[in-house]
Amino acid sequence: MSTNRDVSNQPVLEMRSIVKRFPGVLALDNVDFTLMPGEVHGLVGANGAGKSTLMKVLGGVYGDYRGEILIGQNACEMRSPREAQEHGVSVIHQEFSLVSTLTVAENIVLGMEPRRGTGMLGKAFLDWPRLRQQAASLLEELGFDKVDPDSRVADLSVAEQQLVQIAKAIAADARILVMDEPTARLSKAERDELFRIIDRLKHAGTSIVYISHFLEEVFQVADRVTVMRDGKVVAVHQVEDLDRRELVRLMLGRDIQSGDKVRVPSAADKAGMGEAVLSVDGLSRNGKFEGISFKLHRGEVLGIAGLVGSGRTDLARAIFGADGAVDSGNIVLKGKTYHPKTPRKAVRSGIALLPEDRKQQGLVLVRPVSDNTMLAVAHKLVRGLFLDHRARHREVDSMIKRLSIKCASQDVSVGTLSGGNQQKVVLAKWLAASPDILILDQPTAGVDVGTKEEIYVFLRRLAAAGSALIMISDDPEELSRVCDRILIMRRGRIVQELCGDAASGDVLTAVTGDY
Template sequence: MTATALDAPTQGTRPPTLEMRGISKTFPGTKALSNVQLKAWGGEIQSLMGENGAGKSTLMKVLSGAYHADAGGQILIDGQVVDITNPHVAREHGISIIYQELSLLPNLSVAENIYFGREPSKGGMIDRRTMKESCRGVLQRLGATFGPETIVATLSIAERQLVEIARALHAQSKILVMDEPTTTLSSRETDRLFALMRQLRDEGLAIIYISHRMAEVYELSDRVSVLRDGTYVGTLDKDDISAEKLVKMMVGRDLSTFYKHDHEAKAGRARGQPMLAVEGVTDGGKRVHPSSFTLYAGEVLGLAGLVGSGRTELARLIYGADHRTAGTIRIDGKEVTIRTPKDGLDAGITYLTEDRKHQGLFLDMSVKDNVNFSVIGRDARGGGVLNLRKAVERAKSSIADLKIRVASASIGVGTLSGGNQQKVLLARWLEAKPKVMILDEPTRGVDIGAKAEIYRIIDQLAQNGVAVLVISSELPEIMGICDRILVMREGHIEGEVGGTSGVPVTQEAIMALATGVQL
């Protein structure tokens, strides 16, 4: 099938379970969607891809009834035009959407969440016995290890996702939308989720899967549709899916150029003097055993390892976010005392957290205020009067330099896409003029276009002599942008690949160190 085809020949004459025709959506000053098409059949997993800001979330909010499309568009369920005016109507038509930010009520039980808003009654009272028995069946079908009376707050993220799926199945949904469901899951939890999705597909559900992760899309998709800048680009069948085609559809350029700038920049980088020397840093062995390494000016050093290996915990000890029980830290040859993040910042270290929403950004504040948060006092005039004009200029400059897609610096940062939020957080730490920058999962949850821009920023930092430490779970990424890579396992730095180690930079070498399995 070509990238512009809309029909799936294997479906024959059977109408799609879901069809969205000519969907447009306009906000004041912004055309978010323009004549977008989408089809999904029962018994298939249809992936939806595109950069952040491409229109995926807006399209799904139109499907859910949270947004009303502009006049002229149509939504059809099993070939019949339906008018979805609100989320309740969407549920009545068998549409369930599981968002990245789960919508469960943590203080209620599993059964109360599954039945929320449609509780059965008996004698004027809620029939809790019926609720429990009915929910028990759907939980067993999904292989849940918890029961209907379990309080949701006690469940893991993966288990809470299972409750969301159980709620959709219990409501007899025929269309299930999953928005970035693996972002906070371990590899094992992700494998279990994928097995469940295949089971539901085989049972006849139409599943729409939204993800930025290419490997997941290859593994799961029967078809992939792509949006770019609010428009429909095309659809690929399973046999036609490739990274090269998808990247070109999403960003309009070939995959061959994706790491090109990074390799060229690496070749031209000259390592300077030791900038960060870590010696025996530990939290007493709870998460991090005594760890030592040196990071040089103008170098991009990778820190790899499986989830739980201690990568983030080591970074937080260096920055002062967590308590260090032993070890020394030297910046530019001088020992520094770091007990708090302010100490870390004063020493010339900035730390971009992996959890930008809860530990990095102030979502209810503007882009301007977020960019200036750590440095606005630097421009204060006599008497402590803040220089607001300088703050506006700094924010505007950051928006231009980092290509942040935002209409104005006064826009709330919580309204931005993930990639643009990440660039706002990067802008804040760039303004601090760091000697050492620690980037923890810098491209998590961002699209390919934003990733390329973040890679460019990392290269530029190194070219300017900043010492950069990058933590990433994506092996192609960490191999593509780093000069050498340290690998952690169970709180220890197990070894190094690249650089002067004599060990070639390969995924096999990294995984051997990360798992303790000898090649």
């Protein structure tokens, strides 16, 4: 964005030769990182490159790092989140650290509540009017006037919660703001609003580290970019000196054919369109979606595009029976009437759903890779009453190979894997069940570029092998690259169908079109 502003040449933050080791892994290998005042600094890299680890060191989460951290020329120790906060560092994680049962105002001043009282009880009581007023004036100052300081955080949208999180950081005097995948759960309009806010913050002198898998966003908001790979910094560039292709090459250490169709010829391509495995007719759920009709064919990848709240996720969950019976409409599955009521019934009928939130809905994080992979088929791989451990082990191993899941062994808990590898475990779980229909809700959210490509190719191969896939995504480019047809949803209805040759621009236009 603007680079011709007058900024001081002294960095606000310098991290020098940072080393962080996990058992068996050198996560950060002598990493240097500098941040200038009023700078938006993109931090990119494939999953497992070390960017989150670096930011956790900065945020005081990993107190046992080695190396030097200077804040405004002064050496600092970041041994705890508290120390980081005292030095003006605030990290906004993908999962917000807000207390959802408290109000916006209470969250913003949490830990610094204004107090009052007299005599012996000098500071015993909360000063409620001042608390509310402080929060309200801060929200106004930041231009977040659509957020009501009195509403409960639990009642806010994701985008509004993010604004509260930012306001809270500013209230705590943060001069360095780290945003980890801030747009992952935002709609396009909300994203643009966030970019305006970032611009305003940086002009007010706040320095921002911006982590994102969406490279377009990095080009849009960042002044400089640091690229990490395998625990090292491989490049630092002014953003105007880079193009997308070069950036991807730096991240992956190799070239990638981006923008091209991921076209393994599928059964649908070869033999015209395969038979319809799923016919949905007039499916409705009150307040969520209405009159949804479409056909899904064997060997096809059918895309569904729509903004957050367009009903796309509710539709996917309805077909999978995740929210109980629908209000009206019919579904014919492989020639038979099918009433989705429970996920159990869906799975037994050959339907699988890769949910949008893998941590909350896709995985049992405390359990090992093996148990997660075998969860849906635990009742199948048995000898008599008992689990067939040998067969399970073999099956998990073959899944790990097939999807090239990176994990030390199949016995490590899934929670320790990177986002991309976690997503592969969810995929592995459903592949093990060999469903006829696989519904994928945002399969590449929070997944690095390299793994995304792997997933695309994998989905096309599945389709080529005769499965039918439904893919929901926020990313018009990936839809136009992977899908045979794309349905556009707006306000709970299918408003348009695009063929697979549609360019990503067409998809975007259709999704964000006028009502």
